[in-house]
Amino acid sequence: MKNVYRVSLLLDLYGQLLTQRQYEILDLYYNNDYSLGEISEDLKISRQGVYDNIKRGVALLNKYEKKMLLLNRYLKQKENLETLLNTIDGIDTANMSDDNKNKIKYIRELVVEMLNDV
Amino acid sequence: MKNVYRVSLLLDLYGQLLTQRQYEILDLYYNNDYSLGEISEDLKISRQGVYDNIKRGVALLNKYEKKMLLLNRYLKQKENLETLLNTIDGIDTANMSDDNKNKIKYIRELVVEMLNDV
Numbered sequence: 289m290k291n292v293y294r295v296s297l298l299l300d301l302y303g304q305l306l307t308q309r310q311y312e313i314l315d316l317y318y319n320n321d322y323s324l325g326e327i328s329e330d331l332k333i334s335r336q337g338v339y340d341n342i343k344r345g346v347a348l349l350n351k352y353e354k355k356m357l358l359l360n361r362y363l364k365q366k367e368n369l370e371t372l373l374n375t376i377d378g379i380d381t382a383n384m385s386d387d388n389k390n391k392i393k394y395i396r397e398l399v400v401e402m403l404n405d406v
Numbered sequence: 407m408k409n410v411y412r413v414s415l416l417l418d419l420y421g422q423l424l425t426q427r428q429y430e431i432l433d434l435y436y437n438n439d440y441s442l443g444e445i446s447e448d449l450k451i452s453r454q455g456v457y458d459n460i461k462r463g464v465a466l467l468n469k470y471e472k473k474m475l476l477l478n479r480y481l482k483q484k485e486n487l488e489t490l491l492n493t494i495d496g497i498d499t500a501n502m503s504d505d506n507k508n509k510i511k512y513i514r515e516l517v518v519e520m521l522n523d524v
Contacts, residue, residue, distance in 0.1 A: 304473035355422035
């Protein structure tokens with residue numbers, strides 16, 4: 289996994305545990321593609337300050353992931369739900385009763401909903 | 407939800423963010439049904455110390471849940487997976503092709519696995 293994507297996912301999972309300022313800086317850098325210089329200008333802090341905040345913030349996110357493994361769990365769940373969806377879509381419902389068709393349709397909808405929420 | 411059960415779930419989700427001592431005390435009290443007096447004796451700290459640790463630990467767990475809402479998500483996921491399982495078990499596979507039967511069997515196994523991991 290690319291580091292930028294990984295940090296972006298960690299930020300989703302643990303961002304609430306950072307300070308507001310830390311979150312803001314990491315969000316600009318990793319989710320909105322700002323440069324150090326742009327963040328420095330926008331937030332009126334030194335380039336070095338931005339850099340230090342990013343470094344410290346990423347270290348904190350990694351520390352939380354090491355303890356809680358939410359990214360691990362998230363990726364596994366997403367993979368399982370995608371496998372479920374693919375398997376459901378491989379079922380041939382042509383000759384099924386309406387009741388079975390409806391149940392499979394309902395299962396599919398719920399899996400899609402879970403994929404969106406995960 | 408009963409408070410003891412709720413704290414026990416929060417402890418599963420956020421226990422790694424507590425100090426080892428805090429975790430140990432809450433684990434004895436909420437998961438192993440020790441009394442304040444028993445914990446005090448076992449860990450050689452005052453009854454008041456045990457009480458303070460429990461109060462502070464539960465406040466911390468609630469603070470984390472307020473920020474991260476993992477308990478919320480956990481309960482919702484569990485409910486969805488149980489609904490999936492019940493719906494799958496309501497499908498009448500009697501007249502299905504072997505291929506469809508196998509797919510539904512595989513879907514069921516994966517949902518059960520996800521329920522055990524959640």
